[in-house]
Amino acid sequence: MKKLLTVIALFTALITLGAAGTSNAANYWDKWPAGKAKGPMPECGVNVLPLGGDDILQATVDTYCKLKPGAYESYINPAVKKDYDKRAKKYADGKGGVLVFKAIGAVFTTDFAGGKIVYDVLAIKDEKSIASKDKGHPLNPETCATCHAGFNGACQGGFCGNRH
Ligand code: HEC
Numbered sequence: 001m002k003k004l005l006t007v008i009a010l011f012t013a014l015i016t017l018g019a020a021g022t023s024n025a026a027n028y029w030d031k032w033p034a035g036k037a038k039g040p041m042p043e044c045g046v047n048v049l050p051l052g053g054d055d056i057l058q059a060t061v062d063t064y065c066k067l068k069p070g071a072y073e074s075y076i077n078p079a080v081k082k083d084y085d086k087r088a089k090k091y092a093d094g095k096g097g098v099l100v101f102k103a104i105g106a107v108f109t110t111d112f113a114g115g116k117i118v119y120d121v122l123a124i125k126d127e128k129s130i131a132s133k134d135k136g137h138p139l140n141p142e143t144c145a146t147c148h149a150g151f152n153g154a155c156q157g158g159f160c161g162n163r164h
Contacts, residue, residue, distance in 0.1 A: 027107075027124060029098045033081055035074035037099060037161025041065060056154040056163075059147060063138050070103025074161050087156045087163075090115075097159060106130065108144070110158050117158035119144035 042048060044065035048058050076084050076097040083091055091112045099108040105125060111118045119141040121131040132139040148155045154163045 025125070027127065028095070029075040029077075029100070029107075032075035032077055032098075035076040035084065035097055035159075035161050036164075037074035038072065040071045041069050041101075054154070054163075056147070056151045056160060059151070063143070063147075067104060067138065069101040069106070072099050072101050074099045083157070084159055084162050087159070089157045091117075091157055097161075099161075100124070110144075110148070112158070117145070117148070119148065 041064060042061055044062070046061065046065075048061055049055075053061075074097055077095045079094060080088075080091050080096055084097065093112045093114065096110040096112055096117075098110075101107065102124070105123055107122050107124050107127075109120045109122060111120070119131075120129050121139045121141075122128060123130050130139070131141055134140060135142070137143060148158055148160055150156075151160065154160055156162075
């Protein structure tokens with residue numbers, strides 16, 4: 001019996017090792033609940049309004065289509081998920097949410113520090129910032145802020161995906 005247990009334990013360890021070897025490195029948002037923002041990023045020139053999109057989604061497509069970022073999905077820090085669900089105007093300091101673009105290995109992040117909203121762009125592989133410092137660049141955190149600041153009430157407290 002003892003021998004059998006040892007064999008089972010060994011087997012389990014091997015399976016765990018195998019799984020870790022084939023999957024990608026863990027990211028801090030891996031176990032977070034999904035947010036509402038999710039979808040394909042259409043090609044440049046596509047009008048998303050007849051497809052059920054709204055003005056802010058059209059502006060987002062027009063800004064990011066050139067990067068060919070592929071489909072995106074979002075994850076929200078469980079610590080702020082309740083506030084996200086009720087579209088709070090203000091969030092506690094800490095991590096907020098992420099918008100993951102797997103095809104280009106990039107993730108947009110919205111966090112809170114010192115009562116302010118902080119935007120960044122990270123490489124998925126090492127979570128290092130790849131944000132741009134060029135004025136008006138789509139990956140410059142200032143560009144994120146101009147849209148996320150409100151957009152006629154579509155965004156609230158820094159989040160836009162929870163608008164409907
Ligand atoms: C032109 C407007 C616009 C710009 C610019 C923009 N976003 Fe967004 N962002 C959106 C919209 C709209 C959504 C929700 C998409 C949906 O509903 O499918 C969103 C979703 C997100 C989310 C998921 C959480 C949420 O708010 O629902 C994060 C994180 C995010 N954006 C960060 C960024 C960062 C970082 C930048 C800059 C690099 C940026 N965004 C630039 C409009 C924009």
